[in-house]
Amino acid sequence: MGRIVLDQVTKSFGDVTVIPPLDLTIEDGEFAVFVGPSGCGKSTLLRLIAGLEDVTSGAIRIDGQDATDIVPAKRGLAMVFQSYALYPHMSVRKNIAFPLRMAGMDRAEQDRRVDLAASVLNLTDYLERRPGQLSGGQRQRVAIGRAIVREPAAFLFDEPLSNLDAALRMGMRLEISELHKRLETTMIYVTHDQVEAMTMADKIVVLRAGHIEQVGSPLDLYRAPRNLFVAGFIGSPKMNLIAGAEAAKHDAHTIGVRPEHITVSATDGEWSGVVAVSEHLGSDTFFHVHDTGLADTITVRADGEVGFRHGDRIHMTPRADVIHRFDEQGLRIA
Amino acid sequence: MATKASRTAARLMLAPAVILLLGWMMVPLTMTVIFSFKRYLPMRGGDLGWVGFENYVRFVNSSAFWPAVQSTLMIVGGVLLITVVLGVLLAILLDQPMWGQGIVRILVIAPFFVMPTVSALVWKNMFMDPVNGLFAHLWRFFGATPVSWLSEASMPSIILIVSWQWLPFATLILLTAIQSLDSEQLEAAEMDGASPLSRFIYITLPHLARAITIVVLIQTIFLLAIFAEIFVTTQGAFGTRTLTYLIFQRVLESQNVGLGSAGGVYAIILANILALFLMRIVGKNLDR
Ligand SMILES: Nc1ncnc2c1ncn2[C@@H]1O[C@H](COP(=O)(O)OP(=O)(O)OP(=O)(O)O)[C@@H](O)[C@H]1O
Numbered sequence: 001m002g003r004i005v006l007d008q009v010t011k012s013f014g015d016v017t018v019i020p021p022l023d024l025t026i027e028d029g030e031f032a033v034f035v036g037p038s039g040c041g042k043s044t045l046l047r048l049i050a051g052l053e054d055v056t057s058g059a060i061r062i063d064g065q066d067a068t069d070i071v072p073a074k075r076g077l078a079m080v081f082q083s084y085a086l087y088p089h090m091s092v093r094k095n096i097a098f099p100l101r102m103a104g105m106d107r108a109e110q111d112r113r114v115d116l117a118a119s120v121l122n123l124t125d126y127l128e129r130r131p132g133q134l135s136g137g138q139r140q141r142v143a144i145g146r147a148i149v150r151e152p153a154a155f156l157f158d159e160p161l162s163n164l165d166a167a168l169r170m171g172m173r174l175e176i177s178e179l180h181k182r183l184e185t186t187m188i189y190v191t192h193d194q195v196e197a198m199t200m201a202d203k204i205v206v207l208r209a210g211h212i213e214q215v216g217s218p219l220d221l222y223r224a225p226r227n228l229f230v231a232g233f234i235g236s237p238k239m240n241l242i243a244g245a246e247a248a249k250h251d252a253h254t255i256g257v258r259p260e261h262i263t264v265s266a267t268d269g270e271w272s273g274v275v276a277v278s279e280h281l282g283s284d285t286f287f288h289v290h291d292t293g294l295a296d297t298i299t300v301r302a303d304g305e306v307g308f309r310h311g312d313r314i315h316m317t318p319r320a321d322v323i324h325r326f327d328e329q330g331l332r333i334a
Numbered sequence: 335m336a337t338k339a340s341r342t343a344a345r346l347m348l349a350p351a352v353i354l355l356l357g358w359m360m361v362p363l364t365m366t367v368i369f370s371f372k373r374y375l376p377m378r379g380g381d382l383g384w385v386g387f388e389n390y391v392r393f394v395n396s397s398a399f400w401p402a403v404q405s406t407l408m409i410v411g412g413v414l415l416i417t418v419v420l421g422v423l424l425a426i427l428l429d430q431p432m433w434g435q436g437i438v439r440i441l442v443i444a445p446f447f448v449m450p451t452v453s454a455l456v457w458k459n460m461f462m463d464p465v466n467g468l469f470a471h472l473w474r475f476f477g478a479t480p481v482s483w484l485s486e487a488s489m490p491s492i493i494l495i496v497s498w499q500w501l502p503f504a505t506l507i508l509l510t511a512i513q514s515l516d517s518e519q520l521e522a523a524e525m526d527g528a529s530p531l532s533r534f535i536y537i538t539l540p541h542l543a544r545a546i547t548i549v550v551l552i553q554t555i556f557l558l559a560i561f562a563e564i565f566v567t568t569q570g571a572f573g574t575r576t577l578t579y580l581i582f583q584r585v586l587e588s589q590n591v592g593l594g595s596a597g598g599v600y601a602i603i604l605a606n607i608l609a610l611f612l613m614r615i616v617g618k619n620l621d622r
Pocket residue numbers: 013016018036037038039040041042043044045192
């Protein structure tokens with residue numbers, strides 16, 4: 001059980017308001033991802049939910065119960081820190097068993113749960129080692145193990161994969177997703193990584209300066225960003241935003257076209273420009289096109305085999321059905 | 335210092351310092367060992383020739399020897415206990431954000447700058463004097479009979495004085511160690527349901543283990559040699575005669591250099607046994 005409701009929650013550090021009044025509901029069993037630029041208050045929000053920071057005003061409810069003034073240990077939430085925060089002088093077994101030991105659980109039950117968690121996380125061979133003798137990915141798994149054994153109402157992750165290399169990150173991403181499918185426990189996950197957000201989330205919460213810009217499923221956010229900020233933030237490479245005469249043709253102040261929704265041609269198209277950089281990724285090619293008269297740079301995604309080079313003039317046509325239109329305030333025009 | 339040439343140069347540059355240090359150490363040590371095998375009474379005939387192990391036997395068999403070892407160990411042990419326990423508590427206190435932190439820290443460190451002789455004199459005359467001392471006034475204020483500290487409770491008094499001098503050192507080292515503790519570890523423990531006391535026992539204390547061993551090691555070396563505090567206060571009376579003080583008495587009061595030197599060699603052996611013992615513990619803590 002882990003339905004988390006934030007009701008008009010605010011947080012200030014001294015005079016600085018980091019979180020203005022904010023409402024958010026995370027349903028039981030949901031995988032919610034917080035994304036936003038650095039310093040927008042993602043970690044702060046997570047720490048407020050965990051109880052490691054006190055809210056300045058407002059209420060936090062966990063499963064309908066007011067948890068605002070409950071100490072962290074009693075909220076039934078488990079947190080996985082970016083630095084892992086393992087206890088360096090304890091073996092892996094003792095690290096994982098620590099919350100159980102603090103709860104005064106008997107030894108046999110502790111061992112049973114630790115062994116179970118270790119087998120789920122492939123840590124069985126490392127139980128007697130100390131954290132200093134483990135690799136980054138193994139440490140991460142120990143931190144997750146320590147969270148799992150408590151059988152919490154919800155897991156809180158603060159950028160848990162940001163210290164890992166790309167390959168390991170992908171592996172751990174799948175493991176965490178799998179874990180979520182298996183445990184069906186609420187998870188709140190903070191990340192900078194587009195791919196993590198898009199692939200793992202049931203619900204993405206886009207934050208800017210403590211404000212929620214949009215909440216929705218990854219595809220909702222991709223298909224119908226509510227404003228220019230979300231449009232620019234979700235999707236990689238970024239959506240092309242075009243203002244001026246071209247936008248006016250569509251009765252909008254600004255229009256947005258995703259790089260993958262533009263087709264390129266050597267001979268004809270609606271727009272044209274000169275290729276500044278072409279990035280060949282094998283499966284795809286990204287062209288950064290200048291001199292279009294629309295915006296500084298237009299980014300286009302094409303098939304991996306398309307071979308334009310620096311200095312080539314190319315022609316581009318946006319797909320008419322997926323042009324996003326925004327008004328003067330930057331809000332989406334339906 | 336990777337190449338052969340740079341290593342040779344480094345050795346050459348280091349040589350004067352090493353030779354000086356070695357001479358500094360070796361000359362007195364050799365002289366002590368030589369004198370310890372001689373009957374040498376500066377005011378009563380001077381060098382009276384070799385006597386083998388006679389000085390060693392006499393030093394150990396003297397009725398003052400074992401009590402001196404005992405009081406040495408008591409002072410070292412007592413001061414270590416007090417400084418480490420209070421040092422940890424003070425370090426935790428000073429680590430809390432509070433108003434006037436900078437000034438408080440300087441005040442806590444201040445006793446370390448006071449010379450041992452001066453601090454012992456201040457304690458003796460200002461606090462512990464049975465007639466005019468502050469403690470005597472305090473006792474009288476509550477209607478109690480003042481204690482003549484340095485004669486009735488001489489050992490605790492000396493331990494108190496020495497602890498007061500060494501507490502800043504312990505606090506300072508432990509404070510820097512506490513400041514290096516990752517706050518996320520404490521937060522993780524808090525989320526894991528650890529009470530403040532459990533967090534102290536399971537997280538803070540193990541983190542401090544290494545710093546504590548360093549404090550113990552360094553303090554032991556210096557505490558084995560304390561002298562001024564005893565000289566200024568009890569002059570070795572009332573069961574406060576340490577090994578160092580006993581040697582001083584043999585050499586300067588009894589004018590028996592040979593006997594004192596034998597005591598010096600015993601002191602070296604005692605210090606080495608203690609150091610070896612402590613190094614073991616440190617070693618154990620360091621592999622973790
Ligand atoms: N203890 C604190 N005292 C004062 N200001 C703080 C404190 N903690 C965070 N802040 C401020 O609150 C804002 C949000 O911080 P937070 O750590 O939540 O950002 P974030 O979204 O997690 O960023 P990042 O993605 O870089 O981790 C920042 O501007 C930060 O400077």
